[in-house]
Amino acid sequence: MFKRTLLFTLIAGLALSACGAAATVQPPSGPEFALSATEAPAAAEAPAAGGFAQDQSAAQPVERIVIKNASLSLLVEDAAASADEIAKLAEGMGGFVVFSNVFGITYGPNDTPAKQASVSVRVPAGRLSEALARIKDMAVEVTQENVSGQDVTAEYTDLQSRLKNLEVAEQRLQTIMDGATRTQDVLDVFNELVRVREEIEVIKGQIKFYEDSAAFSQISIELVPDVVAQPLDIGGWRPVGVVKEAFELLIRSLQSLVEVLIYVGICGVPLLLLFGLPSWAAVRYVRRRRKTTPTQKAS
Numbered sequence: 001m002f003k004r005t006l007l008f009t010l011i012a013g014l015a016l017s018a019c020g021a022a023a024t025v026q027p028p029s030g031p032e033f034a035l036s037a038t039e040a041p042a043a044a045e046a047p048a049a050g051g052f053a054q055d056q057s058a059a060q061p062v063e064r065i066v067i068k069n070a071s072l073s074l075l076v077e078d079a080a081a082s083a084d085e086i087a088k089l090a091e092g093m094g095g096f097v098v099f100s101n102v103f104g105i106t107y108g109p110n111d112t113p114a115k116q117a118s119v120s121v122r123v124p125a126g127r128l129s130e131a132l133a134r135i136k137d138m139a140v141e142v143t144q145e146n147v148s149g150q151d152v153t154a155e156y157t158d159l160q161s162r163l164k165n166l167e168v169a170e171q172r173l174q175t176i177m178d179g180a181t182r183t184q185d186v187l188d189v190f191n192e193l194v195r196v197r198e199e200i201e202v203i204k205g206q207i208k209f210y211e212d213s214a215a216f217s218q219i220s221i222e223l224v225p226d227v228v229a230q231p232l233d234i235g236g237w238r239p240v241g242v243v244k245e246a247f248e249l250l251i252r253s254l255q256s257l258v259e260v261l262i263y264v265g266i267c268g269v270p271l272l273l274l275f276g277l278p279s280w281a282a283v284r285y286v287r288r289r290r291k292t293t294p295t296q297k298a299s
Contacts, residue, residue: 063153064151064153065151065152065153065156065210065211065214066125066149066150066151066152066153066214067149067150067152067210067213067214067217068125068128068147068148068149068150068217069147069148069149069217069218069219069220070128070132070145070146070147070148070217070218070219070220071144071145071146071219071220071221071222072132072135072136072142072144072145072146072219072220072221072222073142073143073144073145073221073222073224074135074136074138074139074140074141074142074143074221074222074223074224075139075140075141075142075143075224075225075226076138076139076140076223076224076225076226077140077225077226078115078225079102079114079115079116079117079223079224079225080102080115080117082117082138082139082223083100083102083117083119083223085138086119086121086135086138086221087100087119087121089121089131089134089135090121090122090123090131090219093123093124093127093130093131094123094124094127095121095122095123095124095131095216096121096122096216097119097120097121098120098121098122098218099118099119099120100117100118100119100120101117101118101119102115102116102117103115103116103117104116107227112227114225114227115225116222116223116224116225117222117223118220118221118222118223119220119221119223120218120219120220120221121218121219121221122216122217122218122219123216123217123219124215124216124217125214125215125216125217128147128217128219131217131219132145132147132219135219135221140226141226143224144222152210152214155210156207156210159203159206159207159210160207162203163200163203163204163207166196166199166200166203167200169196170193170196170197170200173189173192173193173196174193176189177189177190177193
């Protein structure tokens, strides 16, 4: 009876410590980051048990964990051949192909067939710029390019800390189970131990994902055949060219109109004030004289 009471007292102490410590921890969002009830007591008692000390890790310089990815859209002469070249380039740089998809399309009024491709590769993060430059050299034209980076240092550090706490809790639960004698006590502690080990595996998987993503940058490439981007040509008549000429004529006409208005505003208004006002005043004077002269004769 005394052993059973002591056993449940230890488990209750771990649970109560977990509740107190969990209130001070702000985990990242997402279901894979859910806090367990056993990781917090380990954090509260780990320094005394010699598991780890927070002040020692804080004194060490933090290595930034940055995930860099890129996307490209290219016009190429042969999409299928370019996809093969990109795959060989990634493998030659120590990377690998995530996926490659080459599919047929049609273009133009005659439904001319052509090949288009989508490729995604991973290359060492330190050689991302080199890989982008070599891939762009394969293109006739680069129509779109985007490079992004995500700093996950805080999330990675938090996962490392939580992993240590869970491992300490796992050891203590194992010790409790080793000392338990009643079947029900063993089952209770075993179930808790299984849950903690599941959380440990989840966190280890997330840590590995961050490490792999930071070590290898992903490049997603859309390969469009150059012929698709060429102007439409129907029997020697190119409607795209006609539309372009019409817009150019409209712009030139508007430009001429604006230039005329500018000249009128700068040159015409001063000339109007200089010559127009005196002429208008002279005309009014003459008209008044003509009106007053017949009146004087009549009187």
